[in-house]
Amino acid sequence: MVVIGVALALTACDSEPSGAENSSVRGSTSTTEPSSTTPVALPDVALEGTKWVVESVVSGSSVEDFARAGSAYLIIKKDKVTGSTGCNEFSGLAVRDGSTVGLGLVTMTLVGCMGDTARLEQAVITNLQTKLTYTITTNRLELRTPNNQSGLNLRAAR
Secondary structure, three states, X not given: OHHHHHHHHHHHOOOOOOOOOOEEEEOXXXXXXXXXXXXXXXXXXXXXXXXXXXXXXXXXXXXXXXXXXXXXXEEEEOOEEEEEOOOOEEEEEEXXXXXXXXXXXXXXXXXXXXXXXXXXXXXXXXXXXXEEEEEEEOOEEEEEXXXXXXXXXXXXXX
């Protein structure tokens, strides 16, 4: 019994709480550092079946941010594409060949768009009317025209 009491007393006097080997306490805040510094690589999101949201439009050497202009997106499933230009809904055909994808718009609603939303819609339509190369890195999709002079930057929606 005395041995157990001494062991408990010594444990209670330990300078750091159990399981907090990598903790540091300053004032009223505490931070816990990870025990491993090895980054975890995330797998690339699939092109098909993912809702890809347009974040920016590439034109020549400039990149224009459209993340707040509208909710333009596209979803490719097998040989079909559906989505929104940020103003109008669309659907059409999708043809994949290696790292290229051709998207043909077949139907689109005709709501009038103004300002940044109209510019975003025009950029989306223009880019989707040509065969595009695509690159996926984690949750980012880059669509580029064959001459690599224009395209769309998209992210996978959560």
